[in-house]
Amino acid sequence: MRAALLLIGSLFLLQGMSFGQAQRRVMVESFTQASCPPCASQNPGFNQLVFNNWDKVVLLKYQTSWPGYDPMNEQNPTEVAARVSYYGVTGVPNVHIDGTLDAGTSGSVTVSQINNAYNVSTPLEMELTHQLSANLDSIFIQGVVRNISDTEFGPANTVLHVAIMEQELIFPEPPGSTNELDFYSVMRKMLPNANGTAMAPIAAGDSLVFAFSVPLPDYIYNYAQVGAVAFVQTNGSKQIHQAAVSEAPGMLEGYADVALDLASQGPAGLCEYELTPAVEITNATATEVTDMEIALSINGGAPVSQTWSGTLAEGQSTTITFDQQTVSPGATNVSFDLVSVNGAADINSLNQLITSETFYTLNDAPVGTEIAQGFETTPNLAIPANTLLIKDAAREFGVVNQSYLQGIGATVPGAVGGFAASAKSIMVDFYNWADVGDQANMIFEKIDLSNSPEPILAFEHAYAQYPFSSFNTADRLTVSVSENCGQTWTTVWDQAGAELATRTPVTSFFVPSASQWAADTVDLSAFAEAAELLVRFTAVTDYGNNLYVDNINVLNVVSSVDEPGLLAGKVFAYPNPASDLVNIDFQLAESSRLDISIFDISGKLVQTLVGGEQYAAGAHKVLWQPQQSGLFLIRLATEQGAVTKRMTVVR
Numbered sequence: 001m002r003a004a005l006l007l008i009g010s011l012f013l014l015q016g017m018s019f020g021q022a023q024r025r026v027m028v029e030s031f032t033q034a035s036c037p038p039c040a041s042q043n044p045g046f047n048q049l050v051f052n053n054w055d056k057v058v059l060l061k062y063q064t065s066w067p068g069y070d071p072m073n074e075q076n077p078t079e080v081a082a083r084v085s086y087y088g089v090t091g092v093p094n095v096h097i098d099g100t101l102d103a104g105t106s107g108s109v110t111v112s113q114i115n116n117a118y119n120v121s122t123p124l125e126m127e128l129t130h131q132l133s134a135n136l137d138s139i140f141i142q143g144v145v146r147n148i149s150d151t152e153f154g155p156a157n158t159v160l161h162v163a164i165m166e167q168e169l170i171f172p173e174p175p176g177s178t179n180e181l182d183f184y185s186v187m188r189k190m191l192p193n194a195n196g197t198a199m200a201p202i203a204a205g206d207s208l209v210f211a212f213s214v215p216l217p218d219y220i221y222n223y224a225q226v227g228a229v230a231f232v233q234t235n236g237s238k239q240i241h242q243a244a245v246s247e248a249p250g251m252l253e254g255y256a257d258v259a260l261d262l263a264s265q266g267p268a269g270l271c272e273y274e275l276t277p278a279v280e281i282t283n284a285t286a287t288e289v290t291d292m293e294i295a296l297s298i299n300g301g302a303p304v305s306q307t308w309s310g311t312l313a314e315g316q317s318t319t320i321t322f323d324q325q326t327v328s329p330g331a332t333n334v335s336f337d338l339v340s341v342n343g344a345a346d347i348n349s350l351n352q353l354i355t356s357e358t359f360y361t362l363n364d365a366p367v368g369t370e371i372a373q374g375f376e377t378t379p380n381l382a383i384p385a386n387t388l389l390i391k392d393a394a395r396e397f398g399v400v401n402q403s404y405l406q407g408i409g410a411t412v413p414g415a416v417g418g419f420a421a422s423a424k425s426i427m428v429d430f431y432n433w434a435d436v437g438d439q440a441n442m443i444f445e446k447i448d449l450s451n452s453p454e455p456i457l458a459f460e461h462a463y464a465q466y467p468f469s470s471f472n473t474a475d476r477l478t479v480s481v482s483e484n485c486g487q488t489w490t491t492v493w494d495q496a497g498a499e500l501a502t503r504t505p506v507t508s509f510f511v512p513s514a515s516q517w518a519a520d521t522v523d524l525s526a527f528a529e530a531a532e533l534l535v536r537f538t539a540v541t542d543y544g545n546n547l548y549v550d551n552i553n554v555l556n557v558v559s560s561v562d563e564p565g566l567l568a569g570k571v572f573a574y575p576n577p578a579s580d581l582v583n584i585d586f587q588l589a590e591s592s593r594l595d596i597s598i599f600d601i602s603g604k605l606v607q608t609l610v611g612g613e614q615y616a617a618g619a620h621k622v623l624w625q626p627q628q629s630g631l632f633l634i635r636l637a638t639e640q641g642a643v644t645k646r647m648t649v650v651r
Contacts, residue, residue, distance in 0.1 A: 021121040022148055024098075026114055027231045027243035030061040030106060031084065031094040034176025034183070035068025035434065039093045042107035046095070047184055049109060056118045058243035059185040060163060060229050064092050068434055071175050072186055075219040080187070082194035087238070099238040123149035126244035130228040132216070132252075136345045139164060141191070141228045142211040143244060147202040154201025155234040158241075161196040162212060164189040166225045167248035171350060177434040185229070189217050199232065222348040224252045256341040257285045258292070258312075259351035263319055264334055266359040267327065270388075270443075270534075271485040273361055277334050278321040283312040284351055293339040296322050299332060305339065329363045330388065360390050362485065366448040366532050371554040372575060373444070374417070375424045380404045384426075384442075391440035397539060400427040405511055413513040418460035418550035420514035421581070421623065425550035430475045431466070431509050433541040440539050444552075446485070446532045452556035453529060456572050457492065457522040458585055459552040460621070462512035465497060466544040467505035472497065473544025481527060482534040489536065493522050496540075500547070510545040517548075519621030521572055521585045524554065551583070566592045566638040573634050577648035582624040584609075584634060584645075590617045592638040598624065599633040606632065626651070 032039045062080045063072040093106040103109045128143040147153040169183040191212045231243035263278040283289045289312040295303035335356035378384045381398035391397045401424045405412045465472040474497030480489040503516045571586040596610040626649040634645040
């Protein structure tokens with residue numbers, strides 16, 4: 001925004017003036033947030049108290065950056081942060097009255113506090129007005145501060161604060177993670193900034209006139225709700241001497257307001273590619289709509305506009321349809337922009353908040369015969385090769401490494417790949433994912449298992465629950481597969497809460513150490529020789545603690561079983577062939593001593609990986625780093641039997 005134009009002058013009004021004290025308007029500054037549960041529970045009562053005393057107060061609310069997401073803060077975080085710092089606010093909700101009274105939470109504010117402040121005399125009178133430009137892109141604010149006392153008003157370091165606000169914002173859906181929909185007197189821009197404008201002393205009987213003519217921020221939600229607030233404050237004491245408000249008109253005559261709803265017909269399935277973009281438009285005011293211009297953009301490309309003409313009375317709707325598109329595999333974002341209504345700007349975007357949607361498709365043909373994904377070459381938070389990420393935010397399901405986690409303030413014990421053996425893994429940020437029940441999906445492109453009679457899925461994970469006083473959270477990870485491009489899915493692995501956890505519950509942001517990983521192996525023999533198979537990892541949040549997933553492999557293994565004994569099920573060694581690292585996954589029916597030995601093809605012992613160590617019942621993983629190429633035998637022996645696997649190493 002360009003610099004505001006400020007005009008300050010003095011009017012000498014001594015003649016015929018009687019000196020005295022003015023009636024104070026109490027300045028109430030509220031710090032709140034759209035994702036703050038205490039705010040959502042306390043603000044309705046606080047708002048009603050303010051409405052009941054509307055003629056006594058001037059209200060201005062600052063939407064803070066914590067504890068969660070708030071779009072109103074993201075639109076102007078700097079000036080909100082300046083007022084937070086000015087008062088030393090450390091928690092929300094929080095209310096300050098006339099600058100000097102920290103009234104505590106919004107639920108703690110009383111009528112007596114307002115009345116007491118209202119009855120404090122002040123030498124200043126204030127008036128404030130505002131107007132919007134005809135095309136709704138600028139605002140003109142003008143006001144006057146009068147010293148009606150018989151002495152000079154000139155406390156040191158006194159400033160004039162002026163703010164653009166939106167008086168009533170009623171969202172159709174909660175903008176944060178609580179159920180709060182209604183937000184009042186929201187600060188949108190301070191003029192010229194949060195420092196205000198230094199004031200010279202005002203002589204007895206004199207007036208200070210001020211004016212701002214500035215562009216409106218492009219993030220205004222409802223032009224009919226734009227108003228202005230001004231107040232005089234001494235920085236040393238933080239005392240606010242007087243305040244004024246120019247209220248929003250509530251409706252702008254002659255301007256139209258329409259609601260926009262998405263109506264596109266997306267691809268019929270993950271392997272279909274026909275898309276017909278469309279929007280439904282409804283007239284939300286008594287002003288008749290006779291023409292509109294809508295712009296369509298695909299994946300951020302150049303917009304294509306379409307005009308509509310006709311007659312829409314209040315409450316009537318029409319659907320505007322664009323030409324059918326053939327999309328490519330991957331994520332396709334379709335966004336719409338309401339360019340104009342009746343040749344002018346639409347006054348209210350709160351009924352047009354959702355203007356884009358994303359459609360997801362996959363390649364129709366398999367991309368290979370196996371999955372071998374360790375995420376090492378994937379940039380942080382980027383989409384891994386041959387995958388589709390269906391999610392709402394990057395941090396919900398993204399690739400991370402040690403430096404990334406350190407950059408967001410986490411304590412990191414070391415490398416964050418599986419068992420700390422590699423640099424990267426997928427992190428599911430349940431710690432900050434507050435929308436309980438929401439899910440994100442990572443789907444791998446089709447693979448062809450036609451020549452895989454014994455396929456397995458192997459991966460590694462680390463997870464911690466978040467403890468509350470009466471329960472621990474139960475975030476969930478589910479793995480499912482599909483043989484018909486996602487028309488139906490079969491769950492093959494599903495764990496949540498304590499079953500998923502690899503360490504005890506913890507309240508701090510969880511980053512695993514090497515010992516806090518688990519190896520997981522899933523028998524996919526039910527899908528052996530499938531011509532196509534999709535694999536999907538689904539994370540469901542319970543607002544708990546973080547989950548990490550690494551080294552996802554789907555491959556064929558050939559069992560060579562001698563006398564399995566306690567080695568329940570199959571023993572898996574992969575990848576095969578291998579180059580620099582071999583995973584040996586096995587499961588014991590009960591606790592036993594175990595030997596794992598590597599032999600060359602002649603039967604000569606090459607290396608002992610495990611020598612008589614005691615292993616508990618359950619699933620385990622051992623890693624082997626071969627030093628040379630060749631054909632090897634991996635032998636696992638318990639007290640009751642043994643299993644031998646063949647492995648080819650190519651270095």
